[in-house]
Amino acid sequence: MSAYRMISIPDAQDIVLTHTQPLGTVTVGLSGALGRVLADDVGAPDSLPPFPASIKDGYAVIAADGAGEYPVIGESRAGQLDDVPVRPGTVAYITTGAPVPEGADAVVQVEDTERLPPGPDGERRVRINKAAKSGQDIRPVGSDIAEGDIVLKAGELVGVAEIGILATVGAVHLKVHSTPKVGVLSTGDEVVDPSTRPLGPGQIRDANRAMLLAAAARAGAEVADLGVARDTEGHLEGCLAAAIERGLDVLVTSGGVSMGDRDLIKPLLERQGTIHFGRVRMKPGKPLTFATLALQEQGGRQMLIFGLPGNPVSSFVCFNLVVLPALRKMAGWARPELRRVAARLTSDLKLDPERPEYHRATLQWSIVPPGTCAAATAANAASLDDSASPSAPQPQPQPQPLGACELWAISTGNQISSRLLSARSANALLEIPSASGILPAGSLVSALLIDDLGCMPVPPGGVATTPGF
């Protein structure tokens, strides 16, 4: 019998996040801020626009003058100002974004004007065809951003648009949360480098290390490849010491946490740190282990250690469920948990009577015809299964009237924990309860998003556009 109490996955997630704290802050430049979380509010040092600015190319006018023929007494180009005021009976040429000259209170777009031959003194002249309203096509000072406004708040994730917002307000040195340093270590005498060909007797290639390094890197972590630990106490202890020496925040191991007599991870962690849990009621991933080490020689700082099971699917699922939220919390995310959605099964699922299962699936939109309720039909389900693989030939989109979207969950097939193909193209983990029997196609299940839906399969027929668009 295992010495570790079996706990639920929500309890495991709570325990991990309780022991995980946001990392300290670091100052980065603008291009280094993408994907990071701001540690400070960012304010605007000046107004945008800093001057009344034209929205169009055209002529700055006095609205009360109305339509008619006018001399063009100057120009205001973006970046180049004549600084001649517009007096009644005159206009000034102006380009988009340029400052509206003193005196003018409206802009008439060039499409509503006509250039005239020069006047007797050679002065430029224009016909204004449409009278303007005061304020027309002018952005007042501070109408986009007022001086002193907070444009982004501490805790916000910096995406592409946020980079632009930061540049706009001149915020080029940014206090952000540090990214976690994550080391990945495989264990096992049978585990050999992926480049090994042919395999020797009893050998298997190490899928976990490259996969977990990729997963951590994708989560924004700084990663370190720690190689493979052999199945001896001494070698494993040496690998742990090396991980500590490197100043890692997180060590992720795979393998060596089952009940075999060479499963050395738990005994080692017990000797050197605190194991918070060593068994979780989940399929796959039951032997999942979490420990913390207080590093006295490094100022008492803490290192988190995740002992993932050696089966590649187990380590993939456990990484997403417990390691990823911890990395996000360290990086400053206020809501580090995986996002949960509801989706309908396209096929029957056999239930496991002993453990709740995280079933790998590819989510895809389905269309609920307008005016009807979502209804799962075998026909719908069958038509979707063909496109489970993103490389399967996809039918050409057929225009359909716009209906609500629902998510369909397409199982990736045989879920045995050694079969990593069950994670191929998976963008969700379905939360399947432990019970006997079958969960029928059409059932609504909760699903955790583990990949970007922006590259998911396109539904047969596509999603229609807004009527009239």
Add this chain to the structure above:
Amino acid sequence: MSAYRMISIPDAQDIVLTHTQPLGTVTVGLSGALGRVLADDVGAPDSLPPFPASIKDGYAVIAADGAGEYPVIGESRAGQLDDVPVRPGTVAYITTGAPVPEGADAVVQVEDTERLPPGPDGERRVRINKAAKSGQDIRPVGSDIAEGDIVLKAGELVGVAEIGILATVGAVHLKVHSTPKVGVLSTGDEVVDPSTRPLGPGQIRDANRAMLLAAAARAGAEVADLGVARDTEGHLEGCLAAAIERGLDVLVTSGGVSMGDRDLIKPLLERQGTIHFGRVRMKPGKPLTFATLALQEQGGRQMLIFGLPGNPVSSFVCFNLVVLPALRKMAGWARPELRRVAARLTSDLKLDPERPEYHRATLQWSIVPPGTCAAATAANAASLDDSASPSAPQPQPQPQPLGACELWAISTGNQISSRLLSARSANALLEIPSASGILPAGSLVSALLIDDLGCMPVPPGGVATTPGF
């Protein structure tokens, strides 16, 4: 009047993709394959498991022997084999993943056994408490992957799980599509570096360059910062020559495409290449321009040029709608278009009578109570608007019965094209038809995904889990 015919955005997208071809291929190592598209099928050179493998820690037995007390005549550990066959009346110790010794046809997990005191000759002995069925807890050779199987196909995007799959089959040199080389150039005499403080008269900070570089980098492109072109033909021509010299696949400019007399981009592109369109019926982004240059001095290779408008929101929207799909197609995506979903408005939207609008919005799940149809109510809408900002305090999740999810679209507010704050936290562009009047809250609209829904706001109350999970 503009010399360019106004075309629709679907036509513009078609034209761009027609002139865009997947780039050639390059060979990368395993860690360099993340986020790339495979150019070749990947097959398995050997079977997985390569030997009959134990699923559990326990004892390899002959199933027909049944329960009882047995001598342990050897061990099969992962990576370490005694190579002693199991004969009737004997068992061998075995660890998870280790080869099942010759003779044995089942594994009994250690939990169903009991260690006994050594026998008279000091031999190890064990009590098997549960009889096994033949084949129990053994993965047959090739049951996960059969030798010769295609495990990933040409055209597949390599994600985290796919990295593991590639490692498993020893595919460490991978032919993938090249990533596009993208240069970003701002234009305009008024445009100054984001670090400028305070601003001089008429100056504004360059938001577009940093933002578009971030957008291209996030799309996986190799990016080059080409600085700011001044408003003279000569300087702009020099910048274009430098872009050509750098061997870029794509040049993205912003500004200089409106109707002002210093809008020099279109005349330059007309002289040096072919402009395919110069005006698009869309809000924002009307002056969007697309051209190709055939580079005779570089073997006739083609460079794509996107002339985005200078307003930062216009350039953000145009990048997502036309540049991003082109970059994806170059990188080998079979379906490069943005993914379209349907979502309900949380608030009334004022329509634009002249142009269809791409309204920036934050999508968030809403819960449709079980057994009911999706119904938009003002109360629902109001309760969501509070959480439009991801940093707003979020209520604690309350367990709810699982209902279908629908997407709500929360407008980012004032959509004027100079107000980049309208792109803050936006994960979708709503397709809003051109018409007069108001589109009421609760209306269903189509939306294009422009950011990962995996970091979207969590709905008030959260999404419930599968009943019984």
